[in-house]
Amino acid sequence: MDPQQPTARSLQTRINNDITQLLQRFENIMAAATVENTSHTATAIETYQLDVESTALIRAAEDILALTRTMKETWLFGKLDTLGEDERDVKRREKLEQDVAVVKEAIEKGSVLKLEK
Template structure:
């Protein structure tokens, strides 16, 4: 995910869901492999190799999820992820800030 790219809420949710599904898929595969009982040595070695591969996939998918969290934090702090938008709350906050500014200006004028 490119932090400079503008992301919408639906795109972020899709990305979160995809990465979550990847984690669940690899974790489920590891659980399935762990529940198998292989009596001969070759099958056990093969099973061990499969579990190592799935474990490395699981780790890489968890790292990708951490990257997404980091990217979202960067977007919230520095960039294009606008969590408030032009919502009613933002408009109300701006109006109240203007009132406070006017009151402070009046107070400043009276003190001079």
């Protein structure tokens, strides 16, 4: 695999990190918005905090959009193995292919009974 191509595992990690960031920023905004304080200093601090958190929330959303673009490009143009067959899947697929070959051979030899209406 090309070293520039992301793996399924790295994409999954990035998805989890981006979602965590998005949720954390939203929670921070909600926590700051519910504080009831009438002092001008506290209000200014809360306003600044909301500004910072909303900017970070927008950045987290942009990261998710960039991730979806990367995933689309990788699936369309890359060789991302999202199926990741393990040994059991390989054996199952091979057995299925053998069964198909046996049925095909039986049909070709005419040893399968034909039902007539």
